[in-house]
Amino acid sequence: MVPGLRRDGWWLDDDMAQGGVLVDVGRKVLLFFAWEGPSTELRHRAAAFALIRDAWPGWEVRWLYDGAAELREYVGLDPEYVRARGSDLSLAPLLAPGDEDLARPDPGGVVITVGADRCHVASDCFDHPVREGVALLDRLADAPGHGVCRLHVNSGIHLDPQRRRLGWWSLPSCPQAFQVTELWRGWTVEFWRDDWERHVRACGRFSPAPFDAGEEAMAAVRTQARERRAARASSRLS
Structure with a gap:
């Protein structure tokens, strides 16, 4: 083969x-x-x-x-x-609810939740947004909100800016997955690997639709x- x-x-x-x-x-x-x-x-x-x-x-x-x-x-x-290392990141566009890229049963995408109140979704066709470091927070300031994400995404980030804590996961492989801590100086970073259910438990803004x-x-x-x-x-x- x-x-x-x-x-x-x-x-x-x-x-x-x-x-x-x-x-x-x-x-x-x-x-x-x-x-x-x-x-x-x-x-x-x-x-x-x-x-x-x-x-x-x-x-x-x-x-x-x-x-x-x-x-x-x-x-x-x-x-x-x-x-x-040192190469330019490909910033993932932040998608609005109803975007055609999110219409498929398995749309991919990166769900990004902030605290208990905010939820955003980014395209997964670019670098994982966690690799942007703290600059990601500025990009999220005016990002389209999704309320609660029920999509079958394949990556995610949960941010707690007050406590400066971050948890993230990814089903596809992600370059430098174990070096993300270096990009978030002063933050406590947890790599949840492929355990997307930890993201579900961390906040009420990510709850994928039931599936078999x-x-x-x-x-x-x-x-x-x-x-x-x-x-x-x-x-x-x-």
Whole structure:
């Protein structure tokens, strides 16, 4: 399958790689990360992991929150090689309620709650807003409000400016995920990894609509896998 991942005869470089897998046969460890797909969708993540673990019995299956950098670190290579420190951030637009990008069942997006009173949603097609540091607070001052976010977003931030505390999470891998504390000097920062339910408990402004995380979600993940395999097979024949 790997040769089929090439694009017009070339590979994406390490900074732009949108997913990765490392299979450690000796230790029976499977490491992987992705920027999109069912493993990064709130409705389907648990089902995707369950199906992967069923397919790799006896193996440790681990998600890489820092993407390629964490993968390189595992094999003893310098993780800084794939960290673009000092590069300009791509600021995620702050979206209004009803924006067409939020109309899909799995719209992605980043829910940002401030204290007990405010809720905003940013696009997830850019850098995670948590990487903006305290400058994010200024951007949020005039951001469209969402009341209560019930969307199936795939990332989130909860800010408590009075206590200078921040909690954040992300289902897709996020560059420099474990260095976010450096960007929020003077704040207490908690990385909740993929535990979006901690965000739900932290405030009353994020409450995703109920969904079936069992058989219905597993069926959806299997369907996506079949469609992707069929698309790859068709591209090889064309």
